[in-house]
Amino acid sequence: MKIVVIGGTGLIGSKLVKRLQANQHDVVAASPASGVNTVTGQGLQEALDGAQVVVDVANSPSFEDNAVMEFFQSSSRNIMAAEAAAGVGHHIALSVVGTERLQESGYFRAKLAQETIIRGANIPFTLVHSTQFFEFMFGIAQAGAEGNTVHLSPAMMRPIHSDDVADALADVVLMPPLNEVTEVAGPESIRICDAVQNYLRQIGDNREIITDPQARYFGAILDDSTLMPSKEARIGRTPFSQWVKTATPPPGR
Numbered sequence: 278m279k280i281v282v283i284g285g286t287g288l289i290g291s292k293l294v295k296r297l298q299a300n301q302h303d304v305v306a307a308s309p310a311s312g313v314n315t316v317t318g319q320g321l322q323e324a325l326d327g328a329q330v331v332v333d334v335a336n337s338p339s340f341e342d343n344a345v346m347e348f349f350q351s352s353s354r355n356i357m358a359a360e361a362a363a364g365v366g367h368h369i370a371l372s373v374v375g376t377e378r379l380q381e382s383g384y385f386r387a388k389l390a391q392e393t394i395i396r397g398a399n400i401p402f403t404l405v406h407s408t409q410f411f412e413f414m415f416g417i418a419q420a421g422a423e424g425n426t427v428h429l430s431p432a433m434m435r436p437i438h439s440d441d442v443a444d445a446l447a448d449v450v451l452m453p454p455l456n457e458v459t460e461v462a463g464p465e466s467i468r469i470c471d472a473v474q475n476y477l478r479q480i481g482d483n484r485e486i487i488t489d490p491q492a493r494y495f496g497a498i499l500d501d502s503t504l505m506p507s508k509e510a511r512i513g514r515t516p517f518s519q520w521v522k523t524a525t526p527p528p529g530r
Contacts (some may be wrong), residue, residue, distance in 0.1 A: 278304070281330070290308075290334045294306045296447040304449075323521060327364050342384075346386065349388060350391070365400060368400050370405070373388055403463060404459070409504065411438050411439070411463075415476070415530070431490060433467070434504045464512050464515070472517060482526075
């Protein structure tokens with residue numbers, strides 16, 4: 278089976294590509310580096326020629342409200358049009374648990390716009406909603422940074438390891454389209470402020486953590502249900518408490 282992974286060189290995409298190739302699929306890792314630009318449409322039709330499944334795990338290079346909306350709307354429209362022309366039978370997109378509850382955030386408004394375009398296209402689809410990745414703890418810290426302090430919400434989350442997300446996506450590729458949302462989440466619940474503090478201390482970052490119920494999470498105020506998955510979510514294997522003991526700083530830090 279030919280499978281195109283949009284964003285196939287990123288954190289999740291690269292892991293998914295390896296899993297699919299190990300099962301002898303014909304996999305195209307599509308990205309600007311490979312000559313495929315979903316925002317402009319450059320190289321997209323050629324990459325999708327003969328594909329049965331397309332998995333979109335690409336993310337916007339900018340989280341600024343207008344830029345992120347432009348990215349997800351333009352890329353999604355171009356991808357769906359190219360899939361229709363190529364006769365693709367299953368479109369899979371990675372999104373976020375709680376997207377519909379996070380509409381104060383420009384980023385999540387853009388993700389919901391992406392999902393709306395996918396639902397409106399005449400192509401069978403599956404939306405995979407994931408909780409936050411372990412590997413994004415530093416990004417959460419930076420979003421809440423104010424000088425030498427980090428302001429974070431005490432809301433609950435169930436973060437997940439990127440390997441578990443890639444495993445879930447690889448399984449969805451082999452399943453019939455759901456034409457609906459399926460969720461994946463980590464095995465442990467933890468407050469955002471605690472998860473980020475545990476990670477920062479592990480990597481030697483001693484900035485003070487300020488717990489604030491009004492601290493925004495990429496523009497949105499949270500409560501304990503906002504980021505939490507449903508009871509039907511697929512649960513990953515790796516506990517955050519285990520991963521964080523050997524966590525390392527992000528590249529370039």
